[in-house]
Amino acid sequence: MKGIYTGKAVFAGIAVGRISVFHKEDQSIKRVHVENTAAETARAEAARDEANAQLAGLYEKAVQEVGESGAAVFEVHQMMLQDEDYMDSVRNIIETQEVNAEYAVASTGDNFAAMFAAMEDDYMQARAADVKDISERLVRILSGARDALPESEGPVILVAEDLAPSETVQLDKSRLLAFVTRYGSSNSHTAILARTMNLPALIGVDYEPEIDGKMGIVDGKQGILLVDPDEETLKKYEKQRDQELDKRAMLKELKGKETITKSGRTVKLYANIGSLSDLASVLQNDAAGIGLFRSEFIYLEKDRYPTEEEQFQIYKTVAQNMAGKKVIIRTLDIGADKQVGYFHMEHEENPAMGYRAIRICLDRPEIFRTQLRALYRASAYGNIAVMYPMIISVDEVRRIRRIAGEVREELQAQGIPIGQVEQGIMIETPAAALISDRLAKEVDFFSIGTNDLTQYTLAIDRQNSRLEQFYDPHHEAVLRLIRMVVENAHKEGIWAGICGELGADTSMTEIFVKMGVDELSVSPSFILPVRKIIREME
């Protein structure tokens, strides 16, 4: 039964192992006439009490495995069971129709589930499954059925029609590699639990029961289940899976640990981001701050200038989400090479050396002021610093600081709250590097943009593949400039960091730390690998 089955991935992991198809015992409820409705009602209430006790136990187990918020679903189930409306409905059906408790419970469950299913909200629709779950639990208790989850040697990929939250929690994690269901929604508690437990999971998979016992691969990234794969595919996926597990192990080991060498030298390890959606990754990878917030995306995603209010909301969101950790925002760094029609920039022969970045801002101060106002206003909500790109002279910096000072005074006069905003500049031109001793007197910090610094220093366009044989990212000229910038910074008592790609180059980390680089700002996925190297250094 070879094949590829597609579904929706609920958690993007990879699992390789034997498939085990779970058949739920068929719960066909029989409607049975009863004489003694009082006794039936008593049965229903006793079952309800027992269900409550079971749920309390499940809650405890879930808290251990997935924490309080993941376990909360069981508290909600308890509340649903104790809800007077629910039990009233059960009692009512028993008394007026003179039927057995099992039927009354099943009908009640169906009615309430239908109510949720009919609601417009995705989240509420998914709650229909919760009502079904508690009703099934009651029926199971009433009919004395035992629900067995399959025994097997070794951990398996569990395949089922659907899994209720209580079933998911009751599964022995050590025997589970992944799960795959035919039904379910990405909002269901099951999905939420899968994500919390880091278990690859797929939903909406139209499988055949014959796949039971075969080897399978769950590819959470592509959302597919492969059955009976060939040797090559198997090996490929096993490798991917091992890499993932290693990564996750490293995350666990290094998260929360300080970025410090054995001899006690600390380095600020920050993240570079280019949009709000990167924020989750920043926090997940335990960055100590954001060393480069590329503000261009705000301008690029619109077809007209973003307003002060629009920008303010974005900067504020970042500041708040980082909760006091530093956020260094770089003012707009756009050139004629980027498609921003509404800026009305003329075509240039040489956009890399043209009308771009701070030059636009100084030439069109209205744009600059708007960004600065938004930034300063947001500084009241967190720890924000600003840095200016493409600097080549002291004169530029003085002009900038004058404008920034005016913006600050303007806001204060308007009574708008603002915080302290550290002022820094990018060192990404040879000019800036060479006069960094003078620039260090004018600002609070430097951030070295190694990408552009390397291009301008070596006079090589990195995108030009013809020049690969001439290009050396570790060129001594660049390293000498970096060293000089760091030394000049320290002479004036300011800090210097690197936000270009070289910062994530783990073959250079030791060299940079020994040079005295104070901060490295890298792509979020590099934070922990760089931290590892630093912690292992003398």
Place this chain on the structure above:
Amino acid sequence: MITFTYVIKDEMGIHARPAGQLVKLASGLSSTVTLGKGNKKGDARKIFAVMGLGIKCGEEMSVAVEGEKEAEDAEKIREFLEQNL
């Protein structure tokens, strides 16, 4: 009887977890607490009633509190809403 309105700030609207906590809180008060959206009303002590109102983010909910300690109880409800929803 004390009535007030509240606009839901939580992105997920009244979802299961805070609904459960609200029901717990309301059940412990001596006053009766009735929630409403438009014409629909629900007893805050009943979880199906609360969730069934389907109040989403940005929507306004009415709260009616009646009882001997209605002022105190209304405050407790209001505080809970501010902090959790």
